[in-house]
Amino acid sequence: SYSFCTLLDQMTRVYLDYNASTPVCSEAAEVMTHTITNVWGNPSSGHWAGREASNHVKETREKVAKCLGCSAEEVYFTSGGTESNNLAIIGSVQAMQEQRGVKGHIITTDIEHPAVMEVMKHLMTQGVEVTFVPTGSTGRVDPKAVADAVREDTMLITIMHANNETGTVQPIKEISAVAKEKGILFHTDAAQSIGKVPCTVPDLGVDMLSVCSHKFYGPKGVGALYIRKGVVVKKQLHGAGHEMGQRPGTENIILIAGMATALTLATENLEARAAHMKAMRDLLKVKLSEHFTVEVNGDEANVLPNTLNCSLKTRGGVYLNASETIMGLADSLAISAGSACHSGATSMSYVHKALGLTQERALAGFRISTGCHTSVEDVETAAALLAANGKEQTCSN
Numbered sequence: 001s002y003s004f005c006t007l008l009d010q011m012t013r014v015y016l017d018y019n020a021s022t023p024v025c026s027e028a029a030e031v032m033t034h035t036i037t038n039v040w041g042n043p044s045s046g047h048w049a050g051r052e053a054s055n056h057v058k059e060t061r062e063k064v065a066k067c068l069g070c071s072a073e074e075v076y077f078t079s080g081g082t083e084s085n086n087l088a089i090i091g092s093v094q095a096m097q098e099q100r101g102v103k104g105h106i107i108t109t110d111i112e113h114p115a116v117m118e119v120m121k122h123l124m125t126q127g128v129e130v131t132f133v134p135t136g137s138t139g140r141v142d143p144k145a146v147a148d149a150v151r152e153d154t155m156l157i158t159i160m161h162a163n164n165e166t167g168t169v170q171p172i173k174e175i176s177a178v179a180k181e182k183g184i185l186f187h188t189d190a191a192q193s194i195g196k197v198p199c200t201v202p203d204l205g206v207d208m209l210s211v212c213s214h215k216f217y218g219p220k221g222v223g224a225l226y227i228r229k230g231v232v233v234k235k236q237l238h239g240a241g242h243e244m245g246q247r248p249g250t251e252n253i254i255l256i257a258g259m260a261t262a263l264t265l266a267t268e269n270l271e272a273r274a275a276h277m278k279a280m281r282d283l284l285k286v287k288l289s290e291h292f293t294v295e296v297n298g299d300e301a302n303v304l305p306n307t308l309n310c311s312l313k314t315r316g317g318v319y320l321n322a323s324e325t326i327m328g329l330a331d332s333l334a335i336s337a338g339s340a341c342h343s344g345a346t347s348m349s350y351v352h353k354a355l356g357l358t359q360e361r362a363l364a365g366f367r368i369s370t371g372c373h374t375s376v377e378d379v380e381t382a383a384a385l386l387a388a389n390g391k392e393q394t395c396s397n
Helices: 004-010 026-038 048-068 081-100 114-125 143-149 172-182 253-268 270-289 322-329 350-355 376-396
Strands: 075-078 105-109 129-133 154-158 185-189 208-212 223-227 293-296 307-313 365-369
Touching: 026 253, 048 075, 048 208, 048 253, 075 081, 081 114, 081 154, 081 185, 081 208, 081 223, 105 114, 114 129, 129 143, 143 172, 154 172, 172 185, 253 270, 270 293, 270 307, 270 365, 270 376, 322 365, 322 376
Parallel strands: 105 129, 105 154, 154 185, 185 208
Antiparallel strands: 075 223, 208 223, 293 307, 307 365
């Protein structure tokens, strides 16, 4: 029976936007602090300080490779998921264009992250043709539809492992079989899936895989790209021969050390973390159901264990306005309407549009994502805040 204002005054801050970013884990922070103080040489220098830094880079690369199930020579450090996607997609297509002498064709889906969607738009201005395979009401692409989209000039298939808004997990292994049968390169953006579901190269069967550190309790501004040995990718930056000639620029040994540590912990604790995140997400859905009709957006059977994308409808049959709610609760509750990478918009998310949602339901869509730090108290507080806000909206309308 608390009023909305009373709840805001009494409740502590709750963070349920782990798909947007995660706090840096203490182990990664400690490693970065040690690296800042003790490993400061240039990895390209031949003297003792350079050799120490070079060995540090080698060790972190081996750690990342072990987590991904590949060789260290197949791991390239980047500034994050966006750069990894750009390098993988543009670099591989340009290499094949030079080899084949044609503009080429790419297959992707209609729900990719902007870090892929914007690359598609860019390549289309360069004469590359792109097929956006529809995912339908579940947000999960059919491998047969991908196979049917293959053309003689298809150079690349790029499909995200898990969607950043709905959490829907794509059938990457099945699509990989299609790509191998057709002799086509296959890239996946694994930014959202690493640390939440099993994500190794041998299991997925991909040729390239993008990694984003700050999604699994590592630092921001660093990522990695797996490129299978033998795959030719044209570099997008020009300079010295860092990263085996693929990505020039002195390695940020501090950030990559933090990422490697966070990734190792995420891999080692995957099962326990996933179980906890799922339990908290499921509890939240139960708590919300005590106040609202909860309409889940996406595939409930194939979804990340931490993600709940839902539209909330009051007992009076009125949808809760997501943008209005999020702005009203911004000082107390951290959740999203769609993706944080393009938040602030009051228009319909293109992912929700691809699902075929009505505009009313789409504008009531919340993305709530739990993490390994989420507590029962966090969940109960979030549900109470949303319920109180729902009453406020109902009264004001």
